[in-house]
Amino acid sequence: MDLTALLLQQMVNAIFLGSIYALIALGYTMVYGIIELINFAHGELFTAGAFIGVIVLSALQQAGWVESHFVLTLIIVFGLAMAYVAVLGVAVEHVAYKPLRNSSRLSALLSALGMSIFLSNGMMLSQGVSDRAYPQVFGLQAIEILGARITKGQIFIILLAIALMVALQLFVHRTRLGKAMRATAQNRTMARMLGIDIDQTIRITFMIGPALGAAAGVMVGLFYGAVRFDMGFIFMIKAFAAAILGGIGSIPGAMLGGLIIGVIEVGWAAFLPSAWKDVTTFTVLILVLYLKPSGLLGESVSEVRV
Amino acid sequence: MVRQELQKLAVYAFFLAILLIPMLGFRSASFEPDRALKIWGVFVGILILNFIVKAVRGGRAAVEAHKEPWTERTRERISRIPRLYTIGGLALLAAVYPLMANNYMIDVGITCLIYVSLGLGLNIVVGLCGLLDLGYIAFYAVGAYTYSLLNLTFGVSFWAALPMGVVLGMVCGCIIGYPTLKMRGDYLAIVTLGFGEIVRLVLNNWDSLTAGPNGLFGMKRPTLYYPSFADGGFSWVAYYLKSLPALYYLILIIVVLTIVGVRRLDNSRIGRAWIAIREDETAAELSGVPTTWNKLLAYALGAAFASVAGAFFAAKLSYTNPNFFLFMESCIVLCIVVLGGVGSIPGIVVAGFVLIAVPEIFRGLENYRMLAFGAIMTIMMVVKPEGLIPASRRKRELHATDPHPHEESDGRDR
């Protein structure tokens, strides 16, 4: 493989990984934008999405739907995973965050952390400690572009991720509820005085963010071929790094940050010892928080934040 | 009012069911909800109990406005028992415990005491200074690996390695503390989490030094030296603390010293500075409290206590590996601090024993241990944020900052 092909291949890998990080990061950023709290349970919601995906997909595969109704199968898998996790997200909000909305930040953080531990162990108990294999529905057929091999699955996942992000952007900027979300994030008291129901707005945020995370979970499962109850942890940290890097609270920031983290990780794994790639991500996270806590797109007064 | 509360309770229980039943009811793809329903029942029971307690208290408060609620009265009664007796009794119990217990029970006791000392150390950072540290276990690892490496490479004894471990722990505390000085609570939590993971990954990946995931073994146990006049001459003879009771007494002494240390810190000028920082950092700084220095000190001292516990842990097992220092361990320690009552020393001691010993005793519950820890953390924050045995100063801070349920604490304008 020559250098161009190698670079192209790594670029595709980076975009792929980056768009998954971006989808997860969006959940952090949206929730943070609206209630200024890190949703520690977000990584677990992402994993829950992956599990629903594997359960539904396995069932449909047994029924022979993958062969007969391929597109419909994908729609059902993604739809159910996202819908279920959206409900779960609202439940998490109601159980762990809503009662603490007027409490100290430390209480809210601890409550969020407790939720995360609880969900991750709940999944361990119900789904087991070992890897669950994902049915491989895309096959290994790949398209060659300038020597780089791109699988159909990769293309599908990248396109879906982009579509979801565009849809989110449209929702936030074009719809009444989306605008209410932005208004609430920018000035909660004023939003209420204009008649916006904060509880409802927060609930919707806790549906959309986790639903995007669930979609990412299914994507990860489809691509890597397996899910595990604790995979949310590492994805959570990386997606969080992406959210911070882009500027927390900023939707395009989360997308940009996800891409950058993806590039860093893929680049590192391609040329340097891959055992250390997670150390690199953590270091990037800490450096960003230390040097520029507002992130790349956090401070600018342009139409970038939620 | 009662009706409104009941309605809230019902909605809460409903969402709890949404959360619990699918999460625990599915076994891979089959659905067996009975276990989930049991756990749900326990939670709802706790909530209803809390509601009843509140209602009774509220009702009583309305009837006899100036009589204290029963918990206050009980606490007052307890505090009337001379403290010396209470502490003396507990000390006696702790001292004779190995004489009454079998080896397994002593081992559990040792584990509990290790976690208590970790809890006390973390309490300095979280409880007194108000900095949420999610990577605390890294300092425990620093202590364990410092002793292991020094002992294995240079044959340094436990007692000689201990101060080095403490110093190294403090240095690491400062390294982690320094970049986080200006950070807000939630960023701090993530950064410390990241640091904790970095330490673990380094231990895991640096094969040539730490033997990677295989871990290090063969460290010598702690020693005691006693004088010997045999052969007419004078010499010190090393006695290795190998037996479990001996190790038990060692960690007991460490815990007692930690308690004394933390108590003195709490009541000192530094302790008050920490509390000032916790309550309002800007105000503290404006009143002349050197916040930078005091926060670093909190990190360093917290790390020092963890390092001691870590060294003891490695010496006791004569084995260590990176998987002892997972993120979950940090969470367990944090859970001890939270359950006991952030900032409360007796609370942490009690919580340490409850959280570590109970799952050991009821072996069948082991799988549910972390599940319960998570649930305890959330439910505690919702129901009783000040912990089981609240530190008096802490109580006010953790409850809702204002009495109005609809009020938003901010008029944010970013």
Next chain:
Amino acid sequence: MAVTAKSILELTDVHTYYDNIHALKGISLSIPEGDIACLIGANGAGKSTTLLTISGVQPAEKGEIRFRGEPIQHLRPEQVAGKGVAQTPEGRQIFPRMTTFENLEMGAFLRKDKAAVAEDLEWVFSLFPVLKERAGQLGGTLSGGEQQMLAIGRSLMSRPALLLLDEPSLGLAPKLVERIFKTLLEINQKGTTIFLVEQNAHMALNISRTGYVMETGRIVLTDRASALLENEQVKKAYLGE
């Protein structure tokens, strides 16, 4: 004071606490429909708290607030807004990362009558033409005066029956203040009752019919605005004469 017209807002013995601070110590007042009333007083007297209490942001601990005869003291801010009470709070509280147009849109958040909203938008643009020029600009980038106009315009977009205004003159050049007060008269003529909180007592009393004077959480003086302008005490304390 003789209340002839039916009152749109009535406060009876309202008490509000900020944490442990007893901010309102029994406020009673009554604003007739179609009126302009103002509340003047020194810094920290509790004027803003009065408005926030009416809107439900800082709920009343005790007492009754009636809007068009209906008690609203237990309602949440979004519900109060739904009843037809709009507030332009102190410091304008523009959404900084939304455009001028979007800010105005948010003002009409609860309304479903699209045609009437478009009409009101035109009306707001005619009151403050500069907002039309700035329609695509982010709220956070507007000047102080423009933000104040935007804040008032946003409140008007809900077509409120009662407009609560907190310090519209704060930090603005005198010429601009005059313009804004003139516009307030215009708004009032279209049938909106205005309750105004002001430090600029002279301006406020000039356009109001009724005036209330507040001191440390209590209303100490109530009279026709014109009478208050002549009141020696008021002159000395608030009009700087």
